[in-house]
Amino acid sequence: MLIMRGARINVMNRGDDTPLHLAASHGHRDILAKLIQCKADTNAANEHGNTPLHYACFWAHNLVAEDLVNNGAQVSICNKYGETPLDKAKPQLAANLKELAEKQGQSLTKVPFKDTFWKGTTRTRPRNGTLNKQAGIDYKQLSMLAKINENHSGELWQGRWQGTEIVVKMLHVRDWTTRKSRDFNEEYPKLRIFSHPNVLPMLGACQSPPAPHPIIITHWMPYGSLYNVLHEGTNFVVDQTQAVKFALDIACGMAFLHTLEPMIPRHSLNSKSVMIDEDMTARISMADVKFSFQCPGRMYSPAWVAPEALQKKPEEINRRSADMWSFAVLLWELVTREVPFADLSNMEIGMKSEQPAL
Numbered sequence: 001m002l003i004m005r006g007a008r009i010n011v012m013n014r015g016d017d018t019p020l021h022l023a024a025s026h027g028h029r030d031i032l033a034k035l036i037q038c039k040a041d042t043n044a045a046n047e048h049g050n051t052p053l054h055y056a057c058f059w060a061h062n063l064v065a066e067d068l069v070n071n072g073a074q075v076s077i078c079n080k081y082g083e084t085p086l087d088k089a090k091p092q093l094a095a096n097l098k099e100l101a102e103k104q105g106q107s108l109t110k111v112p113f114k115d116t117f118w119k120g121t122t123r124t125r126p127r128n129g130t131l132n133k134q135a136g137i138d139y140k141q142l143s144m145l146a147k148i149n150e151n152h153s154g155e156l157w158q159g160r161w162q163g164t165e166i167v168v169k170m171l172h173v174r175d176w177t178t179r180k181s182r183d184f185n186e187e188y189p190k191l192r193i194f195s196h197p198n199v200l201p202m203l204g205a206c207q208s209p210p211a212p213h214p215i216i217i218t219h220w221m222p223y224g225s226l227y228n229v230l231h232e233g234t235n236f237v238v239d240q241t242q243a244v245k246f247a248l249d250i251a252c253g254m255a256f257l258h259t260l261e262p263m264i265p266r267h268s269l270n271s272k273s274v275m276i277d278e279d280m281t282a283r284i285s286m287a288d289v290k291f292s293f294q295c296p297g298r299m300y301s302p303a304w305v306a307p308e309a310l311q312k313k314p315e316e317i318n319r320r321s322a323d324m325w326s327f328a329v330l331l332w333e334l335v336t337r338e339v340p341f342a343d344l345s346n347m348e349i350g351m352k353s354e355q356p357a358l
């Protein structure tokens with residue numbers, strides 16, 4: 001219930017324990033699975049340098065320890081005292097885990113304790129909420145593998161960062177000024193929302209050399225967007241049950257975004273900005289929120305935009321009501337499996353909505 005209501009998955013207490021540490025210590029295997037499903041950081045280290053696996057091993061919660069290793073927990077991370085999880089386990093468990101880890105291609109070389117281990121992970125400290133000061137990423141750590149798209153707003157690349165499959169969005173901006181650079185640095189940290197399963201966070205950002213290019217990264221979603229799945233997908237069929245599940249996922253994500261005060265500016269709901277995760281969860285993409293310097297005034301996907309939002313100034317619009325309209329268009333799309341206003345150009349859609357009878 002807490003997760004549904006937007007509790008942060010990787011939140012820490014004063015001892016830097018995450019919920020996963022507690023679930024692992026107490027052997028709550030079902031909760032552990034739920035947290036992992038919500039992308040809890042399996043290698044989070046607390047103030048002692050202990051990871052959840054250290055505790056599962058120490059308390060001999062063998063199945064929990066195996067679940068952790070099967071989900072990326074490393075058996076060779078040292079705590080402050082130089083002990084790995086395997087050092088904490090009884091011999092039989094240690095042997096099993098070692099075998100599991102080797103099967104997964106884990107290196108068994110000890111990873112020395114680092115005080116800043118949590119940096120660059122997806123954990124957030126309660127004190128600064130969603131605004132993590134460590135949001136900046138090192139451009140040199142990004143590997144770009146293939147370009148997947150290029151359009152008016154920029155280039156999209158598939159890549160890797162810190163062992164994670166990601167997409168890199170390089171934004172095209174005319175006249176990159178210090179003013180725009182400052183706006184970028186102020187705006188992107190607000191998009192790093194890790195606390196809701198139906199919101200896809202922007203992982204981090206940087207400005208790439210030599211000519212500064214603003215860059216943002218987000219998780220790679222194997223099925224692409226809801227638009228891809230509904231209108232271009234050949235991988236699988238969205239049956240009625242799945243369509244309803246998508247609608248509920250989107251509603252939960254939007255309900256969470258509507259609790260934010262202030263709300264995220266320049267976010268618009270449409271099927272291109274909803275991504276489908278590998279477990280078929282729909283997630284509202286923060287990487288698709290526009291920055292203040294990205295063609296202000298331009299409507300990107302007008303077919304989903306409420307008529308009043310196409311006509312009035314941003315400050316005159318009730319965003320929550322306008323989102324209801326967009327959600328209704330999405331519901332129509334999920335039921336009919338058709339592209340809304342497919343026969344009209346973006347320009348025509350914008351014009352039509354100015355007439356009273358849309």
Ligand code: ATP
Nearest residue numbers: 149153156167218219220221224225228272288300
């Ligand atoms: P805009 O630039 O206004 O967001 P867009 O959504 O059409 O327009 P991109 O965001 O560059 O353009 O996305 C292009 C394509 O790349 C999409 O159709 C989508 O399938 C894919 N894509 C976008 N984000 C991801 C992601 N996180 N994981 C996997 N594929 C993605």
Ligand code: MN
Nearest residue numbers: 272273287288
């Ligand atoms: Mn997009």
